[in-house]
Amino acid sequence: MNEVDPDGMSLRRPRRGPGALRPGRLLRALPTPSGTPFTFCYALVLLATAIYTDYGDEATVNELLRESSTDAAHLAEQPLVVLLASALWIAGGLYSLYGILFVLVVSALERRTGGARTAGVFLLGHVLATLATELPVAGAVAAGRLPEASLHRLDYGISFGVMACTGALAGLLGPRAKWTVLGLAFLMCAQDLVEFADPLASWGHPIALLTGMACWGLLRDKGPAAASAADGAVPGPLRAPREAGEGGAAGAPQQRLRGGVARRGTGEEPPDGGRAELVGDGGVQAEAARDVVRVEHELRHPHGGEAGRVGVPPRVPGAVPLARAADGRGEQRRSDADALQAGR
Structure with a gap:
């Protein structure tokens, strides 16, 4: 029953629906140093480079971006260096949509699979999409279908890695959320292909998204919760419980x-x-x-299976030698020994 004031107005606030957006839920989606260390540290690096891109010296920024570009010429000279360096920049700076998606998508994937697997998915999508778009350019230049200037172009950013993590995260969600995320991601890829402002990036985004979807089988049921459950397994008892139909009473x-x-x-004699x-x-x-x-x-069974009480001499054939008594009798007959044993 709701509390009301004298005018009849309810004093209790209406409850929010299950889908209402709450500030606490939004804050929990952000990366933290303890919960998502990979996303948190990586986000700090991207934030620093984005600020420098927007407010740093323009000539220096352009030089750094050219040296970090994963174009065909740099991939042929120093592939490992440019593949890593190109993932340290956000195309568009602080106001890029992929910067926001990185914080939300990559942190959500890390909470479900751990930092190592999240970094692996991100790097795999970034590398495969880059090679799949740049190697055909190098082949076309070598065949004479593209000018040599196509080997030197600016190609950097985190969009391929973010798309791969989006595809991987969709496989870990429920059916409704899964198809919602995939629908939005494919819609973004379709928009890039329609606009075709950057042909290599437009084809690289769907390739990275499919790469993340290909990782579904490697990420399911292999998160931190499954590992902790395996570590906390308790071995069974050393002695097995009784089977059905076994008795414990005498004669069982x-x-x-x-x-x-x-x-x-209990109480059963040993066979044979x-x-x-x-x-x-x-x-x-x-x-x-x-x-x-x-x-x-x-x-338990000395002397052919017959055991006597403690302190009683065993029954042996013949006369039983005893100590000489005062009356001079030296020994008693078997009958005396039997009578003595019968009185025990």
């Missing part, structure tokens, strides 16, 4: 243990003269169990 049938050793029920039977191939455990049964049999 034999109980079969895992390991190949047949165990007698006191030797326990082995079921299956128990290996070393079966040999150890046989030795234990043999020692137990020898202790």
Whole structure:
């Protein structure tokens, strides 16, 4: 029941719907040093280079961008250097859409798969899309279909890596969110192909998106939660529980243990003269169990299976020598010994 004021107006604020945008939920989507260290550190580097691109010396900025470009000429001279250096810049600076997508998409992927896998997807999309667009240019120049100036052009940015992470993230979401993300991503790729302002980038974005989608099988069920569950596994008990149909009362049938050793029920006499039977191939455990049964049999069944009480002399044939009594009798007959044993 809602509280109302004297005028009849409700004092309780209406509840927000499940899809309402809350500031706390938006803040949790941002990268943090402890939750998403890869995205957080990478975002700081991109923020610094973006600020320098917008407010630094123009001549120096242009020189750095030319040296970081992944054009065909630089790929032939120093491929590893330019592939890494080109991913340190955001095409468009601080106001680029891909800068915002990097913060939201890459951090969401890292929370689900970890920093190492997220970095691998980002780098894989960046490298494959770059090679898939620049190597055909080099081949066309070598064949004489493009001018030599096509080997030297500006090609840098994080858009290929962001597209690959978008495709990978879609495979980890629910059905509705999955197709929504993929629909928006393919819409952006289609817009680039329609405008065709930069042919290489326009074809590189769908290639990077398909690269991220190809990683779905490698990312599912292999995140930090699965690894922690595997580390926290507890080994089973050393002694197996009883199987169905096994009894524990006196006269119960034999109980079969895992390991190949047949165990007698309580009160059951050992078969075949006191030797326990082995079921299956128990290996070393079966040999150890046989030795234990043999020692137990020898202790519990001396003198042909008849054991007397402690302190009572065993029944032996013939006369039983005793110490000479005061009346001079030297020994007693078997009947006396039997009578003595009968009175125990």
